[in-house]
Amino acid sequence: MKVRRGFLPSTSKLFSKCTFHGHSPILYTAALAVLILGLILTGCGNVSLSQLLEKQEPGELGITPKTATIGEGSSIEITGKGGFKPYTFSVTAGSIDEIDAITYYTAPNSPDVATIMVTDGFSNVATATIEVVSSSGLSFPEAMTIGVGENTGFVIVTGGTEPYTFTLYGDGALDYHHLLLDRVKYTAPDYETTADIWVEDADGALRMLTITVVEVSG
Helix, strand or coil: CCCCCCCCCCHHHHHHHCCCCCCCCHHHHHHHHHHHHHHHHHCCCCCCHHHHCCCCCCCCCEEECCEEEEECCCEEECEEECCCCCCEEEECCCEEEEECCEEEEECCCCCEEEEEEEECCCCCEEEEEEEEECCCCCECCCEEEEECCCEEEEEECECCCCCCEEEEECCCEEEECCCCCCEEEEECCCCCEEEEEEEECCCCCEEEEEEEEECCCC
16 A cells, blocks of 8 residues: 555545455554554654653743854854754844853854744744844943743853952852853742843952843743
8 A cells, every 4th residue: 555645544444455354353452543644754854852851841842042242253152942853043133152062152253133043943044133242342242131930041241350259139040060160140030020130250340131021922
């Protein structure tokens, strides 16, 4: 029996061409189930069964942060969520790098507006908008928008004079990298709010990052 892709024959035609002599009707049901599964997987493009089973979480594909304002040449961590692995990142200005299984965006060395796109295994796309602004001396992202309960990934300070001191004003939590002292991660509470992270270098230079926490549908 030949089965065309995307075409499921009626059960009467299926059973008229398939005989299971001496076996119970349960085998007929099992055969039909296997056929349906095969057709579903055949129609799923290049996504394997193992990738289907790796769905990260309920909801639509998303990206964190959703918006950010950072200085020229600065880097931030970006994260995909929802949808189906594997994720593929691309960007209209700047560069994307993966270091120790963490994905970073690095801004170009001139002011610009960049769109970061994450594509999942089913070719769904989510985007983030990054504004790149002029910076000199101590540089730290100026603004980010993330969802409730999400985190920023590690936010990196550049320039100035080490060591750096980070201070959080507002609700949420601040975590430090166990090795790299130029970055921190902010985790939002489970409600909308606004928080500020101040960084000060050894010479007293200050920069502030304002994080807006919003409800995310899906």
